[in-house]
Amino acid sequence: MRGARGYLWTIVFVGLVTAVGLPLRGHLADADVVMLYMVAICTAAARFGRGPAVLASAASVLAFNFFFVPPYHTFRSTDEHFLLTFAMMFAAGLLTSALLHRVRQGQREELRSALLSTVSHDLRTPLAAITGAGTTLKEGWEALTPPQRSEMLDTICQEAERLERLVSNLLDMTRLEAGALSVKREWVPLEEMVGSALARLESRLAGRTITTDLPESLPLVSVDAVLFEQLFVNLLDNAAKHTPRDTPIEVRARSSADGVEIEVADRGPGLPAGGETRLFDKFFRGPHTSVEGAGLGLAICRGIAHTHGGTVTAENRPGGGSLFRVQLPLSGPPPSVPITREAEAEAGVS
Amino acid sequence: VSEKGALVLVVEDEPQMRRFLRASLTSHGFDLVEAETSREAMALATSHMPEVVLLDLGLPDEDGVQVTRRLREWSRVPIIVISARGRESDKVEVLDAGADDYLTKPFGVNELLARIRVALRHSRQIAGAPTPVIELGALRIDLTRREVTRAGERIHLTPIEYKLLTTLVRNAGRVVTHQQLLKDAWGPTYATQTQYLHVYMGHLRAKLEAQPARPRLLLTEPGVGYRLAAE
Numbered sequence: 001m002r003g004a005r006g007y008l009w010t011i012v013f014v015g016l017v018t019a020v021g022l023p024l025r026g027h028l029a030d031a032d033v034v035m036l037y038m039v040a041i042c043t044a045a046a047r048f049g050r051g052p053a054v055l056a057s058a059a060s061v062l063a064f065n066f067f068f069v070p071p072y073h074t075f076r077s078t079d080e081h082f083l084l085t086f087a088m089m090f091a092a093g094l095l096t097s098a099l100l101h102r103v104r105q106g107q108r109e110e111l112r113s114a115l116l117s118t119v120s121h122d123l124r125t126p127l128a129a130i131t132g133a134g135t136t137l138k139e140g141w142e143a144l145t146p147p148q149r150s151e152m153l154d155t156i157c158q159e160a161e162r163l164e165r166l167v168s169n170l171l172d173m174t175r176l177e178a179g180a181l182s183v184k185r186e187w188v189p190l191e192e193m194v195g196s197a198l199a200r201l202e203s204r205l206a207g208r209t210i211t212t213d214l215p216e217s218l219p220l221v222s223v224d225a226v227l228f229e230q231l232f233v234n235l236l237d238n239a240a241k242h243t244p245r246d247t248p249i250e251v252r253a254r255s256s257a258d259g260v261e262i263e264v265a266d267r268g269p270g271l272p273a274g275g276e277t278r279l280f281d282k283f284f285r286g287p288h289t290s291v292e293g294a295g296l297g298l299a300i301c302r303g304i305a306h307t308h309g310g311t312v313t314a315e316n317r318p319g320g321g322s323l324f325r326v327q328l329p330l331s332g333p334p335p336s337v338p339i340t341r342e343a344e345a346e347a348g349v350s
Numbered sequence: 351v352s353e354k355g356a357l358v359l360v361v362e363d364e365p366q367m368r369r370f371l372r373a374s375l376t377s378h379g380f381d382l383v384e385a386e387t388s389r390e391a392m393a394l395a396t397s398h399m400p401e402v403v404l405l406d407l408g409l410p411d412e413d414g415v416q417v418t419r420r421l422r423e424w425s426r427v428p429i430i431v432i433s434a435r436g437r438e439s440d441k442v443e444v445l446d447a448g449a450d451d452y453l454t455k456p457f458g459v460n461e462l463l464a465r466i467r468v469a470l471r472h473s474r475q476i477a478g479a480p481t482p483v484i485e486l487g488a489l490r491i492d493l494t495r496r497e498v499t500r501a502g503e504r505i506h507l508t509p510i511e512y513k514l515l516t517t518l519v520r521n522a523g524r525v526v527t528h529q530q531l532l533k534d535a536w537g538p539t540y541a542t543q544t545q546y547l548h549v550y551m552g553h554l555r556a557k558l559e560a561q562p563a564r565p566r567l568l569l570t571e572p573g574v575g576y577r578l579a580a581e
Binding site for chain 2: 157160164184187188192193195196198212251
């Protein structure tokens with residue numbers, strides 16, 4: 001689709017140049033007309049890449065030959081030096097597109113290396129702890145007291161878990177960005193996804209007061225249940241990470257005319273100043289660097305919300321704390337589940 | 351259930367992984383036979399008749415899903431898949447092919463032992479007399495009298511809710527895929543109507559769970575199925 005549009009615009013550019021040049025025929029030098037076509041060729045090359053660049057060159061050569069090289073309105077060019085002009089037009093098109101391609105690749109390369117350095121740092125930190133604890137145990141087994149040994153073992157297990165979380169976050173992020181994530185929508189109750197997210201975070205949320213307010217009247221939502229559970233896990237995990245252990249977390253949902261709104265709210269320190277949107281950027285970390293994480297959790301939330309046509313936003317709460325809001329547009333009326341409880345009950349019950 | 355001396359067939363091509371499994375399983379009283387390929391696995395399954403199979407999916411000669419299908423042609427031995435493939439579609443595929451449970455790598459030894467225990471209990475139950483009464487906390491499910499009570503109080507279930515519950519009870523501790531539950535409760539023509547299942551599981555939770563939004567009994571495995579908490 002996008003490719004076809006590039007070629008179409010290319011033809012439009014060349015047509016425009018011809019339309020501009022034609023009334024001036026005879027007043028302009030050949031070189032000036034060629035320069036006009038060069039503009040069209042370079043624009044096409046810069047905007048749409050090599051294929052359209054070649055098309056622009058070819059169309060320009062034909063148009064120039066037909067309209068501007070005597071005898072007019074024929075493709076018979078007798079003058080040999082126009083061959084050189086034609087060749088230059090092709091060369092300019094190819095060169096521009098090749099240069100631009102290289103620039104873009106350079107930018108990608110830069111992004112990739114920034115990503116790699118962040119990632120490798122975050123991967124190395126838990127690995128360093130594991131290696132350290134492992135070698136300590138191996139080399140100094142006799143010298144260590146039993147409590148020291150079990151401390152080393154705890155380190156290994158905890159850091160391995162951290163590594164695992166990081167790796168799966170990275171995988172999710174990569175898949176989201178590559179668009180490789182196939183969204184398997186099904187009609188699911190929100191309550192179920194919130195419930196399984198809470199269950200998955202059970203040990204991290206241990207001791208917290210968690211209130212859920214999910215009215216029974218909420219409609220089924222059409223989402224990928226796996227991705228949406230992940231979204232809730234990341235939001236809850238984020239709240240757990242950035243707020244004191246003894247503060248509550250609330251999960252609320254309500255339906256409106258245009259969709260469903262889910263909120264995860266805490267009573268922690270609130271959002272970092274000016275971070276309301278940057279929060280969702282990849283590798284953004286809060287002001288407390290002691291908090292573990294690579295800054296991917298919220299970026300993944302945003303990615304998941306977007307793939308569902310929804311949004312996720314953050315704001316400070318009146319009375320302190322932060323509030324994350326997921327807005328999900330309705331995607332058609334939820335299917336009815338034909339056998340209602342009542343009808344089934346009448347059919348005879350155990 | 352005593353698992354002492356139960357024979358476990360480990361099918362895994364990664365030596366480090368086999369080393370970990372060997373150490374942890376033998377120290378917990380299990381006996382072990384090990385296979386690195388699907389061919390060895392089939393041979394050992396026939397010659398040793400293991401009580402549980404731990405199966406890695408990425409074998410050098412054949413995919414674990416294929417191994418599961420071939421084992422299921424003649425054996426009901428519990429198969430617990432241990433795999434680094436974490437995608438839900440992978441889980442569903444091998445579970446529907448006949449595997450009993452699925453553990454995504456990495457996993458801790460406690461998790462593994464719990465799953466093995468569930469698998470053993472389940473297969474020995476099938477061999478022996480079925481348990482007619484199941485108690486889960488305050489909840490009591492009497493399969494012979496078709497009666498569910500919580501703290502002595504009778505809970506009224508619709509036929510489909512009851513059907514779903516009994517399917518989960520029969521598989522207590524193991525994940526049951528959406529498709530299996532739909533087939534059991536509604537019949538094969540409904541195998542893709544997952545919204546029915548989600549809605550009815552919601553009803554069931556509302557009746558059985560103290561806090562339906564924080565279930566303790568009827569656990570969700572997103573994109574795969576449901577699991578009744580075993581212990």
